[in-house]
Amino acid sequence: MPKIPLVDLHAQYETIKPEIDAAIQRTIDRTAFILGPETEQFEEHFAAFCNVKHAIGLDSGTAALHLALMALGVGAGDEVISTTHTFVATTEPISLLGARPVFVDIDPRTYNIDPAKLEAAITPRTKAIIPVHLYGQPAEMDALLDIARKHNVPVIEDAAQAHGALYRGQKIGSLGEMACFSFYPGKNLGAYGDAGALLTNNDELAKKIRMLRNHGRTSKYEHDITGYGFRMDGIQGAILDAKLGHLPEWNAARRAHADYYTELLSNVDDSIVLPYEPAHVCAVYHLYVIRTRKRNELMQYLKEQGIEAGIHYPVPLHLQPVYKNLGYARGDFPETERAATEILSLPLYPELTHPQMERVVETMRDFHKNN
Ligand SMILES: *Cc1c(COP(=O)(O)O)cnc(C)c1O
Numbered sequence: 001m002p003k004i005p006l007v008d009l010h011a012q013y014e015t016i017k018p019e020i021d022a023a024i025q026r027t028i029d030r031t032a033f034i035l036g037p038e039t040e041q042f043e044e045h046f047a048a049f050c051n052v053k054h055a056i057g058l059d060s061g062t063a064a065l066h067l068a069l070m071a072l073g074v075g076a077g078d079e080v081i082s083t084t085h086t087f088v089a090t091t092e093p094i095s096l097l098g099a100r101p102v103f104v105d106i107d108p109r110t111y112n113i114d115p116a117k118l119e120a121a122i123t124p125r126t127k128a129i130i131p132v133h134l135y136g137q138p139a140e141m142d143a144l145l146d147i148a149r150k151h152n153v154p155v156i157e158d159a160a161q162a163h164g165a166l167y168r169g170q171k172i173g174s175l176g177e178m179a180c181f182s183f184y185p186g187k188n189l190g191a192y193g194d195a196g197a198l199l200t201n202n203d204e205l206a207k208k209i210r211m212l213r214n215h216g217r218t219s220k221y222e223h224d225i226t227g228y229g230f231r232m233d234g235i236q237g238a239i240l241d242a243k244l245g246h247l248p249e250w251n252a253a254r255r256a257h258a259d260y261y262t263e264l265l266s267n268v269d270d271s272i273v274l275p276y277e278p279a280h281v282c283a284v285y286h287l288y289v290i291r292t293r294k295r296n297e298l299m300q301y302l303k304e305q306g307i308e309a310g311i312h313y314p315v316p317l318h319l320q321p322v323y324k325n326l327g328y329a330r331g332d333f334p335e336t337e338r339a340a341t342e343i344l345s346l347p348l349y350p351e352l353t354h355p356q357m358e359r360v361v362e363t364m365r366d367f368h369k370n371n
Pocket of ligand 1: 059060061062063086087089090132158160161181182183184194195196
């Protein structure tokens with residue numbers, strides 16, 4: 001039996017090979033390797049796609065989060081609030097800038113930061129709130145933005161997993177003061193290497209971030225502030241621009257696959273909890289995440305049958321060794337801790353086929369018959 005991977009980037013390349021090859025060749029012919037016209041065109045198109053004024057091409061999503069916080073002046077003595085159920089890149093830049101990550105538990109149905117628990121985490125030192133649209137599911141933005149406005153704290157969306165998702169009909173990435181996207185190869189819109197973008201409607205922030213990504217430059221030999229070399233590669237800009245046109249159809253395929261999994265899984269076993277999508281959002285299923293108390297055994301069984309599943313994420317951030325100094329302990333965020341032991345991401349990518357999904361679900365059915 002052929003293996004079923006969690007994601008299959010080569011399958012996608014096969015469907016768009018001529019466009020990608022031409023985009024790469026064009027960039028080489030123009031020798032526009034850093035930023036350049038290909039990246040500028042992608043920035044324009046991605047800003048329009050997200051319905052935001054500025055998109056700034058960077059070399060990773062982590063760089064986008066770093067520059068977003070830096071542009072707000074976050075530094076020593078400050079606090080930045082986020083969820084503990086996310087990839088470590090969401091909060092790494094907080095620590096690197098000398099500020100303190102403050103964690104909030106999740107809503108166990110959506111796996112996103114729980115607005116009901118947000119306000120208690122706000123202090124006079126809070127400089128930003130970073131909700132994550134995890135698994136392609138928009139965070140509960142109305143409630144979050146209400147609280148943020150009341151306390152006059154800017155919201156930075158971590159949209160690394162949610163390109164094209166909608167919250168009450170509005171594009172993710174257009175809802176906060178800034179938004180950070182990753183184009184890591186496995187994301188819904190993925191480059192062929194590292195890449196990211198920062199989006200904002202704020203002209204001043206955009207100007208500052210364009211300088212920060214490029215050594216604080218105002219012109220070739222003039223540097224006004226201390227910055228970084230966080231620029232997007234021209235080849236990545238060209239590839240992303242070619243792929244952006246396909247994103248709506250790819251996201252639609254992910255949604256259709258999620259529906260099919262949900263239909264197939266509805267009568268497999270009562271212990272399985274399926275993804276929940278509130279009526280006012282349109283999720284883009286970066287991952288299809290179920291939960292079950294028999295997670296480890298099920299994952300092992302799937303692996304033995306050639307099916308790759310994943311855990312996003314097995315260790316909550318507040319329990320990571322790197323954050324020992326923050327003083328959090330097991331039991332502080334019970335919903336996240338329980339989710340971490342029960343969640344399982346099934347194979348999902350646009351090119352996945354119905355027979356593959358049927359085999360995943362039949363294998364799960366076999367497991368439950370014997371367990
Ligand atoms: C992928 C990811 C990032 C980091 O993006 P990179 O481009 O890999 O730096 C940040 N936050 C979340 C939630 C992610 O999934």
